[in-house]
Amino acid sequence: MIAVEELLEKVRAYNPKSNVDLIAEAYRYGKDMHEGQFRQSGEPYFSHPIEVAVLLTEQRLDDSTIITALLHDTIEDTNSTYTEVAEKFGVEIAELVDGVTKLTNLQLSSSVAKQAENFRKLFMAMSKDMRVILVKLADRLHNMRTIKSMRPEKQMQKARETMDIYAPLAGRMGMQWMREELEDLSFHVLNPEARNSIMRRFITLQKETGDVIQKITSDIRLELQTAGIEASVLGRAKKPHSIWRKMEQKEQGFSRLSDIYGFRIVTSNEADCYRVLGAIHQRWRAVPGRFKDYISQPKSNGYRSIHTTVSGRDGKRVEVQIRTQQMHDVAEVGVAAHWAYKDGVRDANPFAVDPAKWVASLNERFDAAGDHDEFLEHVKLEMYSDQRFCFSPKGDVVKLPRGATPLDFAYAIHTRIGDGCVGAKVDGIRVPLWTRLKNGQSVEIVTAEGQRPQATWLDIVATGKAKAAIRRSLREEDRERFVKLGAELSRVAFEHIGKKSTTKALDIVAKHMALKDADEVLARLGSAEINARDVVSVLYPDLISGAEDEIDPSRTVVGLSSDQSFERARCCQPVPGERIVGITYRGKGVVIHGIDCPVLSDLEDEPERWVDLQWHSGRHAPIYSVSYEITISNDAGVLGRICTLIGEQHANISDLNFVDRKPDFYKLLVDIDLRDAEHLHNVRNVLQADSDVASLARHRDLERKP
The missing domain is CATH 1.10.3210.10 (Hypothetical protein af1432)
Known part of the structure; x- marks a missing residue:
């Protein structure tokens, strides 16, 4: 020990x-x-x-x-x-x-x-x-x-x-x-037998060929020295499981597997990475289709490196990774590089990914999933996928997971493009929609008016976004079935409290929920977008057991003394359910900030002003205004639909301003009155799910300090 x-x-x-x-x-x-x-x-x-x-x-x-x-x-x-x-x-x-x-x-x-x-x-x-x-x-x-x-x-x-x-x-x-x-x-x-078999073959290969790693390392160092490039070269045999996986993927035996050795070249700067690449390709022949530039197109976890495979000594395939020292540090420890220390201070590695942003992006994608199967599908795609980089006809880069198809590409561009897809061209050649895309390919999507997603598409696509969009479209086509199911759910819910589910009653519910009519209420009830309890509570709130009283707005915060007043910070606009801290201001009492508010960093040296607070548990009134910056398509009816979506979540728009107007997009600043973090989460989800919402972000006005 x-x-x-x-x-x-x-x-x-x-x-x-x-x-x-x-x-x-x-x-x-x-x-x-x-x-x-x-x-x-x-x-x-x-x-x-x-x-x-x-x-x-x-x-x-x-x-x-x-x-x-x-x-x-x-x-x-x-x-x-x-x-x-x-x-x-x-x-x-x-x-x-x-x-x-x-x-x-x-x-x-x-x-x-x-x-x-x-x-x-x-x-x-x-x-x-x-x-x-x-x-x-x-x-x-x-x-x-x-x-x-x-x-x-x-x-x-x-x-x-x-x-x-x-x-x-x-x-x-x-x-x-x-x-x-x-x-x-x-x-x-x-699988100990498989691992032992690979280890035995490694030993046999080493006896037959000698120390291949040392020989190839020396060859690479000599080429770099000739080219006048300073860099360190590290060689290694790949792990047994990595080799076993390659054998299964390529359906090849060990003797036919070529790239079982890997080499890393670490340079002092990015320019030398490309000089090294040139020197390697001049000396050895590059293997077609085995080149990846993760420096110009980094992975989402911050990984940067150039990968190439060449035919090295005695024709053996050798995988080479080329990167700078800072890139190597991130490649070794990943997001942990964000907390790494060097000589007593945090090592400010420019390539380290901010973990908060990375996990927030994961959670947003996972939260969009509906049932358990869909959620696990999102998780596994996110955890197991490797990336492919393809290009639109205009040269835009689209990142996709391994196994992605032209349909995934279409939905990655826009849901409307995916829904209307009837064909695709890859590198100018017409291909089936189930074709698996490769790195560097140019993809053109052919669309037709009136085309709708097919159920078979679910077996073709690989991305969670495409699957979710296809399922949403198929649900719309199943509207009649959902209306019938919703009618039965509504009948049972109303009979449970001794009432009848009539068209007139449901029309009143539709009006209250800002829906089109009674059929729309039933369709959403049948597809589980709303629940029967919410429908009944619109007309008979007193008959719904366990209804919570709203918390008095004057006592929503726990941790203040009786003589302290409070207000929400305008810069971060925290809502109940989010972690908060109070800051005392002369003449203003206590101002509540979100724990992640950037303003707090300016107050770290004044701990005496900090007050430990938390929101009162229970049901809050919808009085907490939060600003959202929304970019929407400039099409007829889009703005009205966005306002309707917000209303459907029982949220009120207290202010709306046009920040920017373009021929194809509007950028809006919308103030929405909400109950709590869950209410905010629900509103954000329905807006993000709309195909005409190009971007959605919580607006933080750091100039509006207390």
Whole structure:
């Protein structure tokens, strides 16, 4: 077991300004809490949290993450509590430890419905603080390294879960080294015979050809030296699982598999990356179709590199990756680079992706999914997909996942283009709609008026956006069936309170919900867009049991003294359900800001002005105005439909201004009165789902400070 001083030395190596006293205190506290506990291997249990912390020091992470690693099992497995951890180490660390504990309890390999719900919780935890999943991944990696001490059936279950969920998640976060090791450790458990076979063939190949990696590395270094380029060259054989996957994908045996060696060339600047590429291609013949430029077209997780495959020494195919040192750092640790430290300060790597924005984009896409199957489909596409870059006839780049078709391309451009698609041309040649697109291809979509999506398209497309749009169109065609189903649901709901569902009653409901007529109410009821309880409560709110009274607007915030007044900050406009903090202002009382408001960074040196607040739980009145910037198509009826969509969510438009008018688009600034974060979320979802809404963003006017 690593001693505390050895751990502190590892942290000091990259962060001399680290709070080593607090880390040492966490080490002692964790050791005391786990005293008398042992792992199945017989080692003291606390050796595990220490190893997790060491893994995170290798990624140069901040003090809070290291301390969380040391304490990540205390709340779950010892007498320690959230309150005690918060008192000793602060609320931030207590929140992180609690987040890891909740992730540990999620059963991600359970039934579809349960798995979907737990995935939602996983991504919610990531959206609160990405460091939670970084600790969890390190925890899983150490458990996989020591998996042999578990029972065989437990090994299989953990290995399958790791292969299906944690390894792809690590890869999606840009932590490729961790993904490869997790996959290989799982492969060792799930298919030991296949792994051993590959290892034996590797040994045989090395005996026959000698140290190929050293030879090719020397060849590359010589070419770079001749070209006058300074760069480091690293060579390696690919992991057994990576080779096994290639064998399955290409349906080839080991002897026919060529690119089993990989080489990385790390340069000092971006220009040298392309000079290296030129030198490599001059010396060796490039393999057609095996070139990817992720520098000019980075992956969404921040990954940048040039990939090329060449026929190297003795005709062997060799994969070469070319990148700068900063790109290499992001490629090694992915989004963890956002928290990395160097010489006591956060390492401001320009290529590191902001985790908050990345996870927010994930959650928005996942929230748009309807049922469990659709949600899991979104998750798996997002976690497992590789990207393809295709071009429109105008030269615009469209990013798509592996396996995407011209139909996906059409829907990626616009829903109307997808719905009206009747054919496609790839590189000028007419192709079937089920054709799988490749990198660099130019795609032209042929449309026809009156064309509607077909049910068979669901089996052709690969993207969640295309599938959702096709399903939405098919639902519209199923309107008659939904009206009949809605009529039955409405009849049962009204009879439950001793009333009758009549056309006149439903017309009144339609008017209240800003819908066209009674049939529209029934259609939406049948398609589960609204529920029967909401329909009945429009006419008979007093007969609906459990109806909540609205909270008095003067007492919506908890944490203020009786003599303190408050108002919402105009810069960030927080609503109930969002995390908030109060700031005292002379003559204004307390102003409530959202916890993510940029204005707060200017007040970090004035902690005496900060007030810990939270919203009162319960039903709030729809009085909280939030500004949205919306770009919509300049077509007849679009603005009216957008206003109707907002009204359908029982939200009121209190102000509307045209910010910009173009021949094809309008940009609007709309103030919407809402109840809470859930109400805001619902309004945002229905607007984003509309095909004529080009963009939607919450408007934050930072000039309107208190």
